[in-house]
Structure formats: C-alpha cells, structure tokens
Amino acid sequence: MSIVLQLDELHKSFGDTVVLNGISLTVNRGEVVALIGASGSGKSTLLRCVNLLEQLDDGQIWLGKDDISDPRAHPDKVRAQIGVVFQQFNLFPHLSALDNIALSLIHVKKMKPQVARAHALQLLSHVGLAEKAAWYPDRLSGGQQQRVALARAIAGGPEVLLLDEITSALDPELVGEVLELVKKLKDDGTTIVMATHEMAFAQDVADRVLFLEGGQIVESGPAREVLQAPKDPRTQAFLRRFSGQS
Amino acid sequence: MTGPQAARLPSSVERERRAFRKRQNSRSVLISFLSTLTFAVVLWFFVVNTPGWALVQRSFFDFDVFQSAWPRVIEGLWLNIRVLFFAAIGVLILALLLATIRTLRGPVFFPLRAFAAGYTDLFRGLPLIIVLYIVGFGVPGLGALPRMPLEFWGTIALILTYSAYVSEVFRAGIESVHPSQRLAARSLGLSYGKTLRLVVLPQAFRKVTPALMNDFIAMQKDVGLISVLGAVDAVRAAQIETAQAFNFSPYVLAGLLFVLLALPMIRLTDWYSARLRQREQAGSLV
Numbered sequence: 162m163s164i165v166l167q168l169d170e171l172h173k174s175f176g177d178t179v180v181l182n183g184i185s186l187t188v189n190r191g192e193v194v195a196l197i198g199a200s201g202s203g204k205s206t207l208l209r210c211v212n213l214l215e216q217l218d219d220g221q222i223w224l225g226k227d228d229i230s231d232p233r234a235h236p237d238k239v240r241a242q243i244g245v246v247f248q249q250f251n252l253f254p255h256l257s258a259l260d261n262i263a264l265s266l267i268h269v270k271k272m273k274p275q276v277a278r279a280h281a282l283q284l285l286s287h288v289g290l291a292e293k294a295a296w297y298p299d300r301l302s303g304g305q306q307q308r309v310a311l312a313r314a315i316a317g318g319p320e321v322l323l324l325d326e327i328t329s330a331l332d333p334e335l336v337g338e339v340l341e342l343v344k345k346l347k348d349d350g351t352t353i354v355m356a357t358h359e360m361a362f363a364q365d366v367a368d369r370v371l372f373l374e375g376g377q378i379v380e381s382g383p384a385r386e387v388l389q390a391p392k393d394p395r396t397q398a399f400l401r402r403f404s405g406q407s
Numbered sequence: 408m409t410g411p412q413a414a415r416l417p418s419s420v421e422r423e424r425r426a427f428r429k430r431q432n433s434r435s436v437l438i439s440f441l442s443t444l445t446f447a448v449v450l451w452f453f454v455v456n457t458p459g460w461a462l463v464q465r466s467f468f469d470f471d472v473f474q475s476a477w478p479r480v481i482e483g484l485w486l487n488i489r490v491l492f493f494a495a496i497g498v499l500i501l502a503l504l505l506a507t508i509r510t511l512r513g514p515v516f517f518p519l520r521a522f523a524a525g526y527t528d529l530f531r532g533l534p535l536i537i538v539l540y541i542v543g544f545g546v547p548g549l550g551a552l553p554r555m556p557l558e559f560w561g562t563i564a565l566i567l568t569y570s571a572y573v574s575e576v577f578r579a580g581i582e583s584v585h586p587s588q589r590l591a592a593r594s595l596g597l598s599y600g601k602t603l604r605l606v607v608l609p610q611a612f613r614k615v616t617p618a619l620m621n622d623f624i625a626m627q628k629d630v631g632l633i634s635v636l637g638a639v640d641a642v643r644a645a646q647i648e649t650a651q652a653f654n655f656s657p658y659v660l661a662g663l664l665f666v667l668l669a670l671p672m673i674r675l676t677d678w679y680s681a682r683l684r685q686r687e688q689a690g691s692l693v
Contacts, residue, residue, distance in 0.1 A: 214590060214593070236593075237593075237596050237598050238596065239596075240593060240594055240595065240596040241595070241596025242596075243594075245591075245594040247587065247591065249587060251587045251588065251590065251591035252591075253588065253592075253610075255609045255610050255613065264597075264606075265595040265597065268597060268601050268605060269595060269596040269597060313595070317595070317596070
C-alpha cells in the first residue's frame with residue numbers, strides 16, 4: 162500500500178496554548194482516518210496545518226514524496242492537491258452550484274470553461290444534485306450546500322480529502338445525506354482524513370480512529386477497537402461523556 | 408378533491424382583521440395626502456406674498472430667458488455628460504487600484520500601501536475647487552505636456568478627487584467579505600490575486616453598489632465645477648447667458664437640467680437599496 166500523507170512530530174501553539182504536541186501519523190492510499198476528541202483537542206488545527214492554512218512551529222508533513230511543510234514548497238500547488246470541506250460549507254454565494262465547482266477547474270487546473278463545466282456537472286450528478294446546477298448556494302439546504310462543497314473539494318482530483326466536522330452545522334435530518342455521500346466517496350477510493358463527532362459514522366466508515374487530547378494522539382487503532390473497547394482511560398472517559406450526551 | 412388553499416374561506420377573525428388593516432391603510436393615505444397638500448399651499452402662499460417675490464420671479468424664473476438660454480446651456484450640458492462619462496470610468500479604475508493596494512498584506516508592499524493611504528488622505532481633505540485650479544492651471548504651466556483642452560484637465564481633477572472617496576468605499580466592501588471566503592478559495596489552490604479577483608471583489612462590488620451609485624450622483628453635479636477653469640459647460644454657458652440678459656434664469660435652467668440628469672440615477676439607487684434590504688430581511692416585519 163502506498164503512503165499518501167505522512168505527519169512527523171507536528172508542533173503548534175497559539176501564544177501559550179499548546180494545540181499540537183508531537184503528532185505523527187501515516188495515511189495510506191484509499192484509507193479513511195477519523196479524528197475524534199473534545200472541542201479544542203487540536204483536530205481542526207491539525208487539518209488546517211496539513212492544508213498550509215496554519216504555519217507549523219515544528220515537524221514535517223509529507224504529501225507523497227514532497228515535504229510540503231518546507232517554506233520553499235509552493236503553497237498554491239500544495240493546496241490544489243488537497244481537498245478541504247469546512248463546517249460552515251463556505252460556498253461562494255455569488256456563483257451557482259455549478260460554477261462553485263468549475264472555478265478551480267478553470268483557474269487552477271487550467272481547463273477550458275466548457276470542459277470544466279461539463280466535468281462539474283458530472284460531479285454534481287455524482288453527489289445527486291445535477292438538477293440544482295444553476296441554483297445559488299443560499300437557495301440550497303444545508304445538506305445540499307455541503308454536498309456541493311464536497312463535489313468542489315474533489316473536483317481537482319486531490320490526493321487526500323480533509324473533512325473538518327462537516328455535519329456539525331447541519332440540522333439532524335440533513336446529516337444522513339452528507340454522510341451517505343462521504344461513504345460513496347470512500348467506495349470510489351478517496352483518501353480521507355476527517356474530524357468528526359459522529360461516532361456511529363466513524364465506526365461505520367473509518368478504517369482507523371484516532372483519539373486526540375491535549376494535542377497528542379492518545380489512542381489509535383481500527384475503528385471498532387477504539388470506539389467499542391478503548392484501552393486508555395482518557396478515551397474511555399471521553400466516549401462515556403459523549404454517549405451520555407446523545 | 409378540492410384545491411388545498413383556493414376553496415378555503417378565511418375565518419371570521421381573519422376577515423375582521425383584514426378589514427381593520429384596510430381601514431387603517433386608507434386612513435393613513437388620506438392623512439398623508441392632506442398634510443402634504445396643506446404644507447404645499449402654506450409654503451406657496453408664504454413665498455408668493457413675500458415683498459420681493461415679483462422681482463425674484465422676474466430675475467430667476469423668466470420663461471423668455473429660459474428659452475433664449477436653452478441652446479447654449481444644453482450644449483454645455485453635453486460637455487458635462489462627456490466629462491462625467493470619462494471621469495466615471497477613470498474613477499472606477501483608479502479607485503479599485505488604490506483599494507486593492509491598501510488591502511495588500513506583507514512588509515514588501517509597505518511603500519505602496521503608504522502611498523495609497525497618503526493619497527486618500529490628501530485628496531479627501533483637499534477641496535475639489537483647489538484641485539481643479541492646481542491641475543487645470545498648474546500642470547499645463549509646467550510646459551512638459553502637450554496642450555490639452557481645459558475639460559481634459561477638469562476630468563483629471565475630478566478623477567483624482569473622487570478616486571480617493573470611491574477607493575474607501577471599495578476598501579470597506581473588500582473588508583466586509585468574510586475571511587472564510589478567502590480561506591475556501593485559497594484551500595482550492597487559487598492564488599492571492601485570483602482569490603481577490605474571482606471571489607472577494609465580485610462579492611465586495613455587490614455590497615457597495617448603493618454607496619458607489621451615491622458617489623456617482625455626487626460627481627454628476629460636481630462636474631459643473633469644471634466651469635471654474637473656463638471650459639464652456641452648462642454652468643459656464645449659464646453664466647454667459649446671465650451676463651447678456653442681466654437675469655439669473657439661465658442658472659436656474661442649468662440647475663434644473665442637472666437635477667433632471669441626476670433623477671434617474673437617484674431613483675435607481677433607491678430602488679436597488681430597497682431591493683437589497685428586502686432580500687436581506689425576508690420574512691421580517693420590522
């Protein structure tokens with residue numbers, strides 16, 4: 162199995178607050194890795210560092226054979242190889258669903274506009290929204306917006322897809338359609354690293370689950386093992402609190 | 408099966424409420440009509456009965472003078488319209504450039520940012536009429552540039568002054584676009600420049616359109632100030648006619664024409680702002 166993404170001893174602080182405290186992780190092609198942990202455990206910061214939206218204090222990030230944490234790496238080229246979906250969708254409100262997807266194809270992948278739009282339409286039908294191609298984001302439901310955001314993120318054929326709590330801002334009845342789509346993307350062979358609070362979904366779809374606390378990976382392993390029979394007392398406490406809530 | 412809504416008659420409570428709203432509505436329309444009429448009549452009688460009215464009417468609202476001044480004033484107005492056209496284009500380009508420069512980040516751009524900040528400080532503070540004198544009489548006086556008509560220098564002065572205001576409007580628009588939009592664009596691999604051009608500016612433009620239209624209306628009338636350079640625009644033409652007829656009516660004529668010129672844009676701005684407000688407050692009564 163080939164390694165897509167490798168993190169070596171990542172460190173990151175905001176002022177006096179240590180957010181990442183020596184995180185190492187290897188992600189193989191086609192693998193789905195779920196990051197779980199309380200708010201502020203460093204899940205989002207980790208994903209933002211991988212996409213070079215935050216600057217690391219120390220450590221290395223390898224995407225394939227390239228050290229993308231090197232300041233000489235070209236950030237735009239790196240980001241074009243990594244898809245990101247945010248909690249708040251962040252679709253471009255002045256562009257239709259179709260043009261939201263086509264934008265990076267035209268201006269980053271340098272496709273001809275017609276080719277890009279045809280490709281974007283294909284992606285929209287893949288996420289089940291072909292008939293909404295001409296719609297603007299504010300006319301779409303939260304679930305539909307997030308599906309468009311997923312299509313936008315995979316449009317350029319990224320090496321890895323980062324999902325940052327993509328169902329946290331959705332009404333409960335809309336969560337299902339988005340998670341279904343993530344499952345479909347996994348079946349397509351997409352490599353995914355996701356921060357999530359959906360434990361049942363993590364167990365269902367993720368190959369591996371990592372529990373983060375205090376900027377460190379406390380426990381990691383196959384999804385079922387970590388979620389059903391956690392070994393570390395901190396993981397046990399977190400999962401107990403979590404099942405008590407829902 | 409009957410239609411879900413069509414067949415249903417409103418309840419008696421709702422019918423009574425609707426009747427009440429209708430009565431309220433008719434009453435307020437009537438009150439506003441009467442109060443407007445009363446005010447207009449009172450104002451009219453006051454003005455007409457002032458001791459100097461007859462004299463003022465003769466020297467400001469003389470129809471014969473209107474008629475004789477018309478050809479020259481309208482020709483002057485055509486010059487104003489042409490100057491306005493080129494000035495508006497120039498202002499849009501220069502203001503956008505200045506606003507973009509002011510939002511650039513990083514120490515490398517400090518000199519550019521400082522220049523743009525200084526520019527907006529200077530030209531927002533300097534009265535337009537002084538800019539007109541400096542550009543209209545000072546710059547040609549250098550003798551380094553080919554001779555240009557007066558209205559050319561007037562246009563340049565307008566562009567210099569209004570760009571300073573409009574660039575601030577653009578800057579406010581650019582900064583009002585939520586940072587998460589930049590984040591989303593950059594995460595797709597779009598460069599800083601492309602993010603600005605394809606994602607930030609189109610959204611900023613929409614937000615500041617009413618403010619831009621307002622500045623355009625202000626410029627529409629300030630175009631008349633190029634007359635201080637001696638360019639024969641509507642105001643200058645009215646001045647010439649006034650001197651010949653010993654009567655101020657040509658000025659009033661020019662003024663009315665400027666108002667007529669501005670009206671469509673004023674109404675368009677009102678309509679656009681109302682539409683924007685309606686869209687943003689959908690579903691709310693207050």
